[in-house]
Amino acid sequence: MTARVLAGDATGVAEAVALLRAGELVALPTETVYGLAADATQDAAVAAIFAAKGRPQFNPLIAHVADQAAAARLVEMDSLASQLAERFWPGPLTLVLPRRRDCAVSWLAGAGLDTLAVRVPDHPLTLAVLRQLGKPLAAPSANPSGRLSPTTARHVHDGLGERIAAVLDGGPCAVGLESTVVQIVDGVPWLLRPGGLPRAAIEAIVGPLRQAAADAEDSHQPRSPGQLASHYAPRLPLRLHANDPQPDEALLAFGPAVPAGAATVLNLSPRGDTTEAAAHLFDYLRRLDDGPWRAIAVMPIPPTGLGEAIADRLRRAATPTDG
Numbered sequence: 001m002t003a004r005v006l007a008g009d010a011t012g013v014a015e016a017v018a019l020l021r022a023g024e025l026v027a028l029p030t031e032t033v034y035g036l037a038a039d040a041t042q043d044a045a046v047a048a049i050f051a052a053k054g055r056p057q058f059n060p061l062i063a064h065v066a067d068q069a070a071a072a073r074l075v076e077m078d079s080l081a082s083q084l085a086e087r088f089w090p091g092p093l094t095l096v097l098p099r100r101r102d103c104a105v106s107w108l109a110g111a112g113l114d115t116l117a118v119r120v121p122d123h124p125l126t127l128a129v130l131r132q133l134g135k136p137l138a139a140p141s142a143n144p145s146g147r148l149s150p151t152t153a154r155h156v157h158d159g160l161g162e163r164i165a166a167v168l169d170g171g172p173c174a175v176g177l178e179s180t181v182v183q184i185v186d187g188v189p190w191l192l193r194p195g196g197l198p199r200a201a202i203e204a205i206v207g208p209l210r211q212a213a214a215d216a217e218d219s220h221q222p223r224s225p226g227q228l229a230s231h232y233a234p235r236l237p238l239r240l241h242a243n244d245p246q247p248d249e250a251l252l253a254f255g256p257a258v259p260a261g262a263a264t265v266l267n268l269s270p271r272g273d274t275t276e277a278a279a280h281l282f283d284y285l286r287r288l289d290d291g292p293w294r295a296i297a298v299m300p301i302p303p304t305g306l307g308e309a310i311a312d313r314l315r316r317a318a319t320p321t322d323g
């Protein structure tokens with residue numbers, strides 16, 4: 001597969017929408033950098049983003065929406081969030097807010113967290129795609145993991161051309177730097193990532209932004225950007241590399257050969273595909289975390305494809321105190 005370059009016109013937009021609806025990956029222009037987009041409500045499409053980027057970890061992704069009303073269907077917008085959205089959307093500001101119970105975004109897109117990052121990008125082509133699709137788009141920067149964020153369609157094509165369906169050519173990005181990320185915790189705004197919207201512009205509206213300090217003692221406060229996106233941790237203990245499930249355990253299985261003996265079983269991928277397994281990971285963990293069993297036994301996952309990222313996240317979930 002070599003990515004098609006879609007023209008930045010009505011035909012290109014319609015083609016991008018059709019591909020996204022079919023669960024394909026399409027790189028889209030925003031005012032900050034190009035994003036690698038998938039329908040945020042399709043688990044498999046979101047898993048394909050991580051596979052294409054080659055990320056060894058599931059970082060939570062931003063859900064891009066057409067307007068504030070669409071954001072309010074996904075997250076709880078408090079008055080501070082509404083003020084910021086009113087003033088800066090569309091634009092290079094991402095807000096991290098509590099996920100609504102009925103939020104339609106894939107758990108994988110949010111890395112299993114109870115919060116979700118949302119933003120309205122300021123680019124006419126991508127806004128047109130969002131309006132026609134009528135769904136949120138999960139989109140990290142459209143570069144292979146560890147490489148620079150792309151600001152032209154050519155950059156995207158050079159880096160990911162063999163791994164995605166298409167790139168919609170919207171010309172060079174006006175800002176050229178990722179969005180500023182602000183998390184609102186109990187009505188207090190925290191700066192998680194400096195970016196394309198200057199801090200002073202935000203502070204003019206909401207007052208001083210708290211800065212997550214690496215060494216804050218108070219466990220009720222966010223400690224660092226990494227820890228703020230604190231990992232989803234199940235309530236029940238996880239037992240990894242388990243091939244001998246016990247009667248008082250739920251089994252998170254992988255592959256065609258499932259050992260007997262568990263109280264219940266959910267299989268991440270009966271055909272043994274790590275991208276399919278990633279698509280189900282957080283959803284199945286949450287489901288198994290809700291039962292009367294003592295623990296969740298997890299079968300071994302091979303380190304191929306997204307297997308490494310799955311193993312990384314399971315390890316963290318098994319030892320929740322390591323942040």
Ligand code: TXA
Nearest residue numbers: 032034035060061096113115116117140141178179229
């Ligand atoms: O300008 C941008 O933000 C671009 C364009 C494509 O929109 N996107 C982008 O996405 O830079 P990404 O995935 O490369 O960066 C998203 C940032 C990461 O630092 C991630 O940790 C943070 O947002 N983030 C996302 N969800 C979060 C959450 N629930 N809690 C804390 N941080 C979150």
Ligand code: MG
Nearest residue numbers: 140141149178
């Ligand atoms: Mg990035």
